[in-house]
Amino acid sequence: MSRMKAVQISKPGGNFELVERNIPEPARAQVRIKVEACGICHSDALVKEGHWPGIQYPRIPGHEIAGRIDAVGEGVTQWTPGQRVGVGWHGGHDFTCESCRRGDFVLCKNEKITAITHDGGYAEYMISPAEAVAALPADLPAAEAAPLLCAGITVFNALRNSGARAGDLVAIQGIGGLGHLAIQYARQMGFRTVAIGRGSDKEPLARKLGAHEYIDSAAGNPSQALQKLGGAHVVLATAPDSKSMSALIDGVGPSGKMMIVGAGFESLTVTPLQLLGQRRTLQGWPSGSAIDWEDTLKFSALTGVRPMIERYPLEKAAEAYEQMITGRARFRVVLTIA
Numbered sequence: 001m002s003r004m005k006a007v008q009i010s011k012p013g014g015n016f017e018l019v020e021r022n023i024p025e026p027a028r029a030q031v032r033i034k035v036e037a038c039g040i041c042h043s044d045a046l047v048k049e050g051h052w053p054g055i056q057y058p059r060i061p062g063h064e065i066a067g068r069i070d071a072v073g074e075g076v077t078q079w080t081p082g083q084r085v086g087v088g089w090h091g092g093h094d095f096t097c098e099s100c101r102r103g104d105f106v107l108c109k110n111e112k113i114t115a116i117t118h119d120g121g122y123a124e125y126m127i128s129p130a131e132a133v134a135a136l137p138a139d140l141p142a143a144e145a146a147p148l149l150c151a152g153i154t155v156f157n158a159l160r161n162s163g164a165r166a167g168d169l170v171a172i173q174g175i176g177g178l179g180h181l182a183i184q185y186a187r188q189m190g191f192r193t194v195a196i197g198r199g200s201d202k203e204p205l206a207r208k209l210g211a212h213e214y215i216d217s218a219a220g221n222p223s224q225a226l227q228k229l230g231g232a233h234v235v236l237a238t239a240p241d242s243k244s245m246s247a248l249i250d251g252v253g254p255s256g257k258m259m260i261v262g263a264g265f266e267s268l269t270v271t272p273l274q275l276l277g278q279r280r281t282l283q284g285w286p287s288g289s290a291i292d293w294e295d296t297l298k299f300s301a302l303t304g305v306r307p308m309i310e311r312y313p314l315e316k317a318a319e320a321y322e323q324m325i326t327g328r329a330r331f332r333v334v335l336t337i338a
Helices: 042-049 098-102 142-149 151-160 179-188 200-209 222-228 242-246 272-276 290-303 314-325
Strands: 003-009 016-022 030-040 065-072 084-087 125-129 169-173 192-197 213-216 232-237 252-260 281-284 309-313 332-336
Touching: 003 314, 016 314, 030 084, 030 142, 030 314, 042 314, 065 125, 065 142, 084 142, 142 151, 142 290, 142 309, 142 332, 151 179, 151 232, 151 290, 169 179, 179 192, 179 200, 179 290, 192 200, 200 213, 213 222, 309 314, 314 332
Parallel strands: 169 192, 169 232, 192 213, 232 252, 252 281, 309 332
Antiparallel strands: 003 016, 030 065, 030 125, 030 332, 065 084
């Protein structure tokens, strides 16, 4: 049987191990993907440290996968070998589940999750349910497409479902792995885009990415600065800093909302009066499914939205993960797999 290289975690909190495994065969309704690139996401810590209950080890991490269909299982008619495809966090449905039948994307106990319920993309090949695969535009390189399958879709899907219309003031909190993409999407969607970061040194990059305005949260009250611009119809909170998010509630305009995609563990500080008086709302948004990935990828290819990436070979996955988890990586880290 043919063999492949893969990087696995053998136990919660274990080290990354470069191993050889048999190349897996797709079962019914599955496809095999020859991986060309796999992004490294902060959520990979769920596998690395065992924070998600029920993970079966050893497990191959990675849920930002770009490559080509290599083989298809019985019953698969929508995909053929050679097609360029991507796979993200959402790893397929349980069609006995009411939410799945409706096509809702929620964090559901019946949801399959790439690299959580089955092996991910830190490998030369991976198996995916056929319904969890998205077509990859021909003019979007694999290494640039991979982060769009998690970071990209998270902010793109939140913005397009935010209720904001072209010309509305939309503020992006944070200019990191999520925020640098959100600024680009907001500008390309026609929003009056405001970037909010800490320090004046981030302003040139924010404006290069497409921000019309920049607010330095270290230089004064960011909510007051937003209100001077008319108040934000939407604040998209991308940096997982609850204190910074809370400081922006009063910058949301009448009937506006704060959408939260930065996953932190600390509580927000907000009073009922802050919401009631201006009819403000708070909303979370958790990524999307395969059709949303395709929309994200098509929009990115059309408008030129691209992630800023650092590349590492598969053999240096441990080093790449450390670069990401310690915050030394400025934006996104991607494993490129020959």
